[in-house]
Structure formats: structure tokens, C-alpha cells
Amino acid sequence: MTATAVRTTTRVAGAAAGALLTLAGVAAAPAHAAGYRYWSYWESDGGTPWAYATQGPATARPADGDAVGFRFAVSAEADDTAKPTAAPDFARICANVVAKDGTKRIAVVIDFGGPADAPPGETPPAKRVTTGCAQVRPDATGAEALAAVAKPLRYGSGAMLCGIAGYPARGCGEEVGEEPTAAASPTASEKRDDGGGPSVGVLAGGAAVLALGGAAIWKARHRG
Structure with a gap:
């Protein structure tokens, strides 16, 4: 792998991890x-x-x-x-x-x-x-x-x-x-997903971010 590919891989992986952490933070936001x-x-x-x-x-x-x-x-x-x-x-x-x-x-x-x-x-x-x-x-x-x-x-x-x-x-x-300011009445699907952790939508979004990041890393490696 070339030095350029290594730098590209590092940047993409960092961005993907940062995005996932942001999603996790939103899902677990505490009450104000x-x-x-x-x-x-x-x-x-x-x-x-x-x-x-x-x-x-x-x-x-x-x-x-x-x-x-x-x-x-x-x-x-x-x-x-x-x-x-x-x-x-x-x-x-x-x-x-x-x-x-x-x-x-x-x-x-x-x-x-x-x-x-x-x-x-x-x-x-x-x-x-x-x-x-x-x-x-x-x-x-x-x-x-x-x-x-x-x-x-x-x-x-x-x-x-x-x-x-x-x-x-x-x-x-x-x-x-007080209750979180962004809280809204849960839909039926949200109620089914409610298990005290991030919602299915948040996890799916995180998975998509990682998938995109992984694809970018694979391309960067093969370009090198």
C-alpha cells in the first residue's frame, strides 16, 4: 500500500468512527x-x-x-x-x-x-x-x-x-x-424497539456509516 493510500485509509476510518460516536452520543443524550x-x-x-x-x-x-x-x-x-x-x-x-x-x-x-x-x-x-x-x-x-x-x-x-x-x-x-427537550411521543415501531438503548434507526445509520467507511478503505487499499 502506498503512503497516499495509508493516509486516505486513516482519514476515512477516522471519519467513520467519529460519525458513529456522534450517533451513539445522540442516542444516549441525557436529560438536561x-x-x-x-x-x-x-x-x-x-x-x-x-x-x-x-x-x-x-x-x-x-x-x-x-x-x-x-x-x-x-x-x-x-x-x-x-x-x-x-x-x-x-x-x-x-x-x-x-x-x-x-x-x-x-x-x-x-x-x-x-x-x-x-x-x-x-x-x-x-x-x-x-x-x-x-x-x-x-x-x-x-x-x-x-x-x-x-x-x-x-x-x-x-x-x-x-x-x-x-x-x-x-x-x-x-x-x-427535566425530560430531554427533543423527546417526542414514540411511534409503534419505536415502542417495539425500546430496550433502553439506541433505536434501530440509529444503529442502522451507524452500520451504514461503517459500511461506507469500509468500502472507501477497500478502494484506497486497491488503488495503492
């Missing part, structure tokens, strides 16, 4: 994640709209007159995370708490989310949104303000907030899956 189920943390200076916090509640230190919000929901990314449904209205939430020297007042909004956000087997509290005015020391964190108005709190690794007022009882930032 819809997002994560967790408590998101929000901030406001008490008069501006909610803004997604750049720090977690364990390290953020809101100022006197600020509002902090916590929302339980399923979210894929920070830019599509659901905000608390109640406004960050410090004046209303803390209207009945008198300011004291050596303390600061923080308005706290807790939104437990709806049934669609609840983990399997759990139900959100009947009162979806609760508010409270935390009067805490001047250097207190958002987590300490939350603890002043809602207990018990449950934390996971890395100081991640997992539960507020006992909800949810289990889990912490778990991934939430």
Missing part, C-alpha cells in the same frame, strides 16, 4: 437540568426594587433601614431567579419597631414559593409570604437578621441556607431535572 431548588437572597436599601445579592446572607451586612428578602424557588441562573413577591417596604414592615441606640433595624421578607417549587413530598406553608422587622446589633449579618424573625434555620456545607422556619425539611440546593 431545569435548574436548582434553593433559597435565593435579595437586597434593597429599603426603597429600591429587589436586587439579587452579591454575597450570601452569612457574610452580607445590611445597613440600618435596608430590607433583605429570601425566596424559595427552582431557578436555572441568577438572571432568571424569582424575586420575593412582597415589596421591600422598610417603612411599613418596621413601622411598629422603635429605633434604639446601638442597634439597627432590617426589614425581612420571606417568600416560601408555590407548590411548583416545593420538593417532592413537601408542601409550602399556608401563608406564602411572611415579613418581620429584625432589630439587631450594628454589625449583624443578613443571616442574623433572618434568625431574629424566623426560626429554625437549617444550613448546609459552605454556609448555604437550606431551610427557613423548617421549610423545606430536607434537601439543599439540589439539581432539578
Whole structure:
């Protein structure tokens, strides 16, 4: 076999193998994640709209007159995370708490989310949104303000907030899956072929690719 034939054979074999691997990957494509189920943390200076916090509640230190919000929901990314449904209205939430020297007042909004956000087997509290005015020391964190108005709190690794007022009882930032986006109702023939692996059509396509590759390799050898 000439050097040219060897190179041709190698290229054709590589292309055939690559095509087969691509087909196998399509057949075994896993389900995509819809997002994560967790408590998101929000901030406001008490008069501006909610803004997604750049720090977690364990390290953020809101100022006197600020509002902090916590929302339980399923979210894929920070830019599509659901905000608390109640406004960050410090004046209303803390209207009945008198300011004291050596303390600061923080308005706290807790939104437990709806049934669609609840983990399997759990139900959100009947009162979806609760508010409270935390009067805490001047250097207190958002987590300490939350603890002043809602207990018990449950934390996971890395100081991640997992539960507020006992909800949810289990889990912490778990991934939430969804069905493959390309899935469609199977036809009768697809149902007969369904055995947990690639469909007959995919395997037949792979066989055709290998057959074409083999023919090209045979021709390349005989040209040499």
C-alpha cells in the first residue's frame, strides 16, 4: 500500500468512527437540568426594587433601614431567579419597631414559593409570604437578621441556607431535572424497539456509516 493510500485509509476510518460516536452520543443524550431548588437572597436599601445579592446572607451586612428578602424557588441562573413577591417596604414592615441606640433595624421578607417549587413530598406553608422587622446589633449579618424573625434555620456545607422556619425539611440546593427537550411521543415501531438503548434507526445509520467507511478503505487499499 502506498503512503497516499495509508493516509486516505486513516482519514476515512477516522471519519467513520467519529460519525458513529456522534450517533451513539445522540442516542444516549441525557436529560438536561431545569435548574436548582434553593433559597435565593435579595437586597434593597429599603426603597429600591429587589436586587439579587452579591454575597450570601452569612457574610452580607445590611445597613440600618435596608430590607433583605429570601425566596424559595427552582431557578436555572441568577438572571432568571424569582424575586420575593412582597415589596421591600422598610417603612411599613418596621413601622411598629422603635429605633434604639446601638442597634439597627432590617426589614425581612420571606417568600416560601408555590407548590411548583416545593420538593417532592413537601408542601409550602399556608401563608406564602411572611415579613418581620429584625432589630439587631450594628454589625449583624443578613443571616442574623433572618434568625431574629424566623426560626429554625437549617444550613448546609459552605454556609448555604437550606431551610427557613423548617421549610423545606430536607434537601439543599439540589439539581432539578427535566425530560430531554427533543423527546417526542414514540411511534409503534419505536415502542417495539425500546430496550433502553439506541433505536434501530440509529444503529442502522451507524452500520451504514461503517459500511461506507469500509468500502472507501477497500478502494484506497486497491488503488495503492
